[in-house]
Amino acid sequence: MDDRWPLLDDSLAALVREAWAARWAIAMGGALGLAVAVLVLFLATPRYAAEVILSPASPLSSAADPAATPNDNLTLFLHIYAGPSVARTLLKAEPKAVARLREDRLFPLSSSPLEADPEAKDLSAYLKRQVVAAHVGNTALTRLTYVHPDPDFATAFLEIVRRTADDRIRDMSRSAAAARTAYLGEALARTANVEDRRALAALLMEQEHITMLTAMGEPFAARVVEPAAAAPRPVWPRTLPTLLVLTVLGGAVGFAAHLWRAWARAG
Structure with missing residues (x-):
């Protein structure tokens, strides 16, 4: 030894x-x-966690796809809320909010997580890292969490992300319904057969119903169960x-x- x-x-x-x-x-x-x-x-730099609890939206949104369920819409929401399409919309529609993301630092002199003029891919990467989705137990509920030095901004930004992603899915459904409506209208104008016209008219009414639903102001894919709120104490340090x-x-x-x-x- x-x-x-x-x-x-x-x-x-x-x-x-x-x-x-x-x-x-x-x-x-x-x-x-x-x-x-x-x-x-x-x-x-103290950082505060804001959380929002989401559930699948009401069955009204499922009319956009008869085979879809509310859970499908929420799954789509969870796939796109941090994606490039939502990031591009945020860069155009919410430049002030995006600028404030640069304040998200662990220490005053540490580097910012975003450049001064980020691209959509950079903002998307930030959202994937910082806006975290987690299932609530064995339920259909989902919790979105975002941490930022300003608790009020963290709360507001979570709502911005939720609304932007929800509107993106709404726009996708509206565009699809508009394309189907145009096609069915043309097909109806070309068809003389009574039975075919009746079937096309029913499909056309269904698409017009979808268009009406997408124009409503209710949540389309993710409904807010518990509004975004920040904890009074910082999670860091x-x-x-x-x-x-x-x-x-x-x-x-x-x-x-x-x-x-x-x-x-x-x-």
Whole structure:
């Protein structure tokens, strides 16, 4: 056995003795870790989490596709809310909100998550990282969470993203219904057969009904169950965990330094 490493015998008593011998190094390391923790807490930019709870929209929106269900519409919502199409719309319609995303920093001097003039792909990547979707238990509900230094902005931005994605799905359904309406209208004008005209007229009325539904102001794909709201306390930094982790880490570094010095002296 190498006598330069007193812990190699795997003895708890040896570990305790060595820790006692290193008590001043551990204390100094812990104090240094505590000082670093206080500095982190002082310099860190508090960030607040806003959440909104969504459910599938009412069955009215399912009329846009008779084979679809409300859950299908919510699934589509969850696929596109952070996609390039929504990002492009946000860049055009909400430039002030997009500009405020650059404030999302862990520390005042840390780099911004977005460039001054981001492209749609950059904003989409940011949304995928920062606007997090999670199922609520085994229910059909979904929670969207967004973290930002300004809790009021975090709340407002979640609603902007929800509304933009919902409107995007509404526009897709409206465009599809308009295309079908135009085609069915032309087909109806060309058809003389009474039965065919009756079938085409029924399909045309269905598409006009869909167009009417898309014009309503109700949520189309995702209905808000709990409006967006931010927690009163920041999720970053966490005071107690930061103090504990960095203090313990500092003590461990002090203990490791003591062992290194003991090994160097023995060598």
